[in-house]
Amino acid sequence: MMTFRRILAIAVTAAALLPATGHAADKVNLLLNWVPTADHSPYYYAKAQGWYEKEGLDVSIEAGRGSGVAVQRIGAASTEFAIADMATALVGKSKGADIVAVMAVYANSPQGFYWLKSSGIKGPADFPGKKLGNPPGDASRVMWPAFAKLVGIPADSVTFVNIAPQAKLASLKSHVIDITSDFYNEHDLKVREFGKDLGFLAWRNIGLNLYGNSVIVNGDYLAKHKDIVAKFTRVSQKAFAACVADVSPCLKALMASVSGLDEPNQRDQWNRIKELMADPTTTSVALGAFSGDRLKSDYDLVKTYFGMEKDFDVAKAYTNEFLDTSIKMTK
Numbered sequence: 130m131m132t133f134r135r136i137l138a139i140a141v142t143a144a145a146l147l148p149a150t151g152h153a154a155d156k157v158n159l160l161l162n163w164v165p166t167a168d169h170s171p172y173y174y175a176k177a178q179g180w181y182e183k184e185g186l187d188v189s190i191e192a193g194r195g196s197g198v199a200v201q202r203i204g205a206a207s208t209e210f211a212i213a214d215m216a217t218a219l220v221g222k223s224k225g226a227d228i229v230a231v232m233a234v235y236a237n238s239p240q241g242f243y244w245l246k247s248s249g250i251k252g253p254a255d256f257p258g259k260k261l262g263n264p265p266g267d268a269s270r271v272m273w274p275a276f277a278k279l280v281g282i283p284a285d286s287v288t289f290v291n292i293a294p295q296a297k298l299a300s301l302k303s304h305v306i307d308i309t310s311d312f313y314n315e316h317d318l319k320v321r322e323f324g325k326d327l328g329f330l331a332w333r334n335i336g337l338n339l340y341g342n343s344v345i346v347n348g349d350y351l352a353k354h355k356d357i358v359a360k361f362t363r364v365s366q367k368a369f370a371a372c373v374a375d376v377s378p379c380l381k382a383l384m385a386s387v388s389g390l391d392e393p394n395q396r397d398q399w400n401r402i403k404e405l406m407a408d409p410t411t412t413s414v415a416l417g418a419f420s421g422d423r424l425k426s427d428y429d430l431v432k433t434y435f436g437m438e439k440d441f442d443v444a445k446a447y448t449n450e451f452l453d454t455s456i457k458m459t460k
Contacts, residue, residue, distance in 0.1 A: 154187035155357050157209040160202055161193040162342055166390070167398040168234065168314065169212070170376065170383040175368035177382040184360040190386075197221075199345070203228055206347045209354075210361060215340035215424075216268065216431050222446055223437035227348035230447040231362045232417035234369075235341025236408040236458075237333045239312040240269050243297075243319055244328040248307050253330065257286035262306030265291050269310035272337070272434050279335055298322060313405060317397035339427045340419070341405065343447075362451035366417050370456045373403055373416075403459075411458035419447045 161169055172190055175181055181188040191208070193199055199211035200218050204226025213221075215230060222228045242261075244250045250259065253276075263270055270289060277284040287308070292300050297309040298319065311319075319327055332338065344365065351358050372379035376399045384390050410420040421444060428443040 154182065154185050155354075156187045156189070157357060157361060158189045158191055159361075160191045160199050160208040160211040162196050162199055162212040162214065163194070164192050165190070165383060165387045166314070167376075167380065167383070167395040168342065168402045170379040170395070170399070171368035171372045172365060173382040173386050174372060174379040175364050177385070178368075180364045180368065181361070184364055186357065186360055186364070188361070196342075200226060200228065203345050203347050206350055209346065209350060209357070211345050212342050213345050214268065215343045215427065216435065218343065218345050219428055219431045219443070219446060220435050220437070222441055223432075223439050225439070228345050228446065229348045229351055230343040230345050230419065231351075231358060231451055232344040232366060233340055233411065233419050234343055234417070235402075235405045236411045237341070237405045238331075238338045239314060239341050239405055240272075240310060240332040240337075240339075241313055241316075242269075242308055242310055242330050242332075243301065244308045245301065245323060245326050246328045247326050248304070250307065250328055252328070253280035253282060256280075256308060257282055259287055259307035260290050260305075261287045261308045261310070262290040262292040262297065262300050263310045264294055267310060269332075272339075272430070275430060275434055276332065276335075276337055279337055313401050314398045315394075316401050318394065337430075338423075339430060340424065343419075344417075359451045362417075363453055366415070366452055366456055369406070370416055370458075372399070373406070373459060407458050407460060412460045413457065415449065415452040415454045416456050416458040417452050418449045421447075 159172060165173070176188055176190065193212065196213040196217040199213040200221035202208045203211045204221055212234065218228050218230060249255065274284040277286070290306050292306065297311055300306045301309050302322070313331060316329070344362065346358055376396065380392060380395050380399070383395070384392060410418050424443050424447060431437065
């Protein structure tokens, strides 16, 4: 039989494990857009620091399988939070998925084209007649007509070659393709591989600048659990700001939870991600804030090139309500 002192000790210990609010932590799941890398380190850092826990949140982090899956899961309300490309989220919303974005991670498009200067390509004017390699469903292939129009070349002037995402660099090196598309995150890997022979054009630099990865939630869940969404968003925003100031502890937290990552490569990725995070809105309104005008422009581009099953008010696809306006992205 337990003594009174033993029962009291157990009760005190149990109470100490509860958040400051005095009730059990709310369990929430964050589904990533892909496998964990540097751009996800702030979530791991916030978790390691106990910041979510202090707000009464028990956060689990799940590796993803692409933005499409993340959008489907949020639409089905089978995860509380997810990371997804905003264009994909807008398409999902047009299909009836109840999606609201609460924080922009990539305020700038990560899309870009890479080529070798030794192939004779100096820029987009030299793309016609060349082979452009990427996966069939790659967003840059879908948006190619918009890119071609902006740079003034015919949309049918390149030959598309189907290659796996992991084969882009090797295919470029072996001249199986002349051009490939890729995210800016791993720009430094290509610089190390090709050096001065590397040609590159970022879409954001020519005005094709759609929002990239964003934190999304289910609209019905948001309406019913506004306090939880507010806590998660503000803690995550705080963590991103901390990682911008000093990424070392953030990468340490990431690599303590995820195996097989190369620290120098992840540090390079983070430095590129900081460039993607900074735009006039995130540096003046709040880190993670959306611009309504930019999202309306994104909506129009997505409607034209991806297709919308049903029109909707894009103003209902996002909110800046839960962001701390005292936290701004550095310029």
